Amino acid sequence: MARVCQVSGKKANNAKHIRHRHSGQWKFRAPKKNRTQAANLQRVTINTPNGKVRLTVATDVLKSPDFASVLCGLKPVPKAWLRKVDYGI
Secondary structure (H helix, E strand, C coil), X not given: CCCCCCCCXXXXXXXXXXXXXXXXXXXXXXXXXEEEECCCEEEEEEEECCEEEEEEEEHHHHCCHHHHHHHHXXXXXXXXXXXXXXXXX
């Protein structure tokens, strides 16, 4: 499973891992290694008129008022959420 939010499209971010060496000289500078920051994704089950749909959603989307209004039924479920997931492969 790809680590991509099905609602917002949020995915991993490239970053650097920096280890502090506590020294100020150039030859002893802190090494910087590449790493990725994964999005905080959760599995959510939504009840729709057609049945239950399981989504992988980022936590910042879960806390948003727009997503909450879809969950409680004030807004209809977008058709993009009901489609089979395509990760662009």
